[in-house]
Amino acid sequence: MLAIKTEGLSKYFNNKKAVEDLNLQVPEGVIFGYLGPNGAGKTTTIRLLLSLAKPTKGRAYILGENISKSRNYLKKIGFLPEVPSFYNFFTAKEFLNFISDISGMVKPNKKIEEMLQLVELNKEKKRIGTYSRGMKQRLGIAQAILSDPPLLILDEPTSALDPEGRKETLDLIASFKGQKTVFFSTHILGDVEKICDMVGIIKEGRLVLNDSIENLKKSHSKRTLFIEVDKPKKLMETLQYLNWVEEMSPVNKNGIILQVKDLQFAQKSLPEILSKENILLNKWELKEPTLEDIFLEVVHNGN
Amino acid sequence: MVTKLMKKEWNEYLKTGKFYILLFVFIFFAILSPITAKFMPEFIKSLSQEITITVPPPTWRDSFVQFSKNLNQIVFIVIVLVFLGSVAEEKNHGTASLVAAKGIDRRKWVFSKFLFQILFSLAMLTIAFFLCFYYAKLLFPETQFYLAFSSTVLFAVYLFFILTLTIFSSSIGNSMLQSAGIFFAIFIILNILNIIPQVNPYNPMTLPSIENQWIASKVAWGNTIKPIISTVLLSLILIFSGAAYFHKQEL
Structure with missing residues (x-):
């Protein structure tokens, strides 16, 4: 079964074609790297998949659900935006409590503690407003995986992290292989090569490649x-x-x-x-x- | 879900100090209004010893006219400034898209904000009214509860409308500035329409002037039924259309 499938998905802003005739196929359980130069349409694709933007034409299916019919599929997705924004007045723990509340989690305290420990924010008592970009990125990862969703959509998950944080995040993403589907956009090709099973390359809004890394290396040998x-x-x-x-x-x-x-x-x-x-x-x-x-x-x- | 989202609003108002700002403003003007009414004439008289200024003796009605003026001017501005960014700033800041991507119903999100704001404001208004009444009764023992209370109920209806207009503007605008533009454009248009005699009885903007008439003379609910019904209807249109717009909006 495909975790993500798009059919002719397009998004135009006035006359600019941000995404054009996108036919994406992401099988369940794979780690999918979504690559493209700046302004290629990566973030627009993610916004379309999350119903944060309306497609000009085309359809998208997430975990078998047509996303234009209902937004219930969003409950099965963990999302990390490119620049994570939080309620700055909360502490990390309070924020995760809020996320668990709106995600409908039952008895989330243990899970919240685990997540805070995982992203090394368990001892942080300060408000999120005082956090560095890297700390916010780590909190973003924690909130994305808190409710244990089967699909993760991560927009540049390692962009603001130091080398150690990047390695830990990549190891974490790699550990989901076979259990969750991870769709992540990035500029860092090394990250994709390390952990991805499949890649998609988008250029000027068009998907020019969607295949497994193994096949790609064979065909481009x-x-x-x-x-x-x-x-x-x-x-x-x-x-x-x-x-x-x-x-x-x-x-x-x-x-x-x-x-x-x-x-x-x-x-x-x-x-x-x-x-x-x-x-x-x-x-x-x-x-x-x-x-x-x-x-x-x-x-x-x-x- | 709505109560969970309202809990977040409550935390926000406590942690960002908005709660204390509103509490202070309501309490301050509730206490100040009867005191001003009582001592202002004596203060004016004491300003000049050469000219004789004749000021009518103050009554309890002056306390509540003063209270109503303060509510409709300063408290109104503070409420609008505090609440206007409630949806727009979240869109601008990016938290709206983070919450929307969790699959919550966006209409419930807007309703939860409105519900919190109206309950919070009504609680503040109730505290302010009883404080004002207490001090008015201390300074003017003849203070009449029914007239004062009825006038404050009328302000509560007006407040309901102002809050729906605020949440509507905030749902449409993408920033505080845009929302302020939408809010004041509608507010000014409604005030201009108020000069048309045929529109006047149905216009929410007539409510503040009726508040003062009630305090000065007597309560006539029959004369106010038209503006109250039209205000409530207009408010419902604003809140539902704001929520529907936000539901379909790109974030």
């Missing part, structure tokens, strides 16, 4: 090899006549970057050639595309 040998010149002379070699270029003193037609064929053939030509192999590296490579390729080429 550049079939590129880096080898370092003792006689690079000799090897290049041999390889230039072979039809499975698409491109090659020398790197540093003894290195060669090879672009091949068929990676598996090259992996089998190259050792034979090296042995026949009596060339010593010092280094062999398969160049896998990183998420950053894919992101940049998709954003710049739209493919």
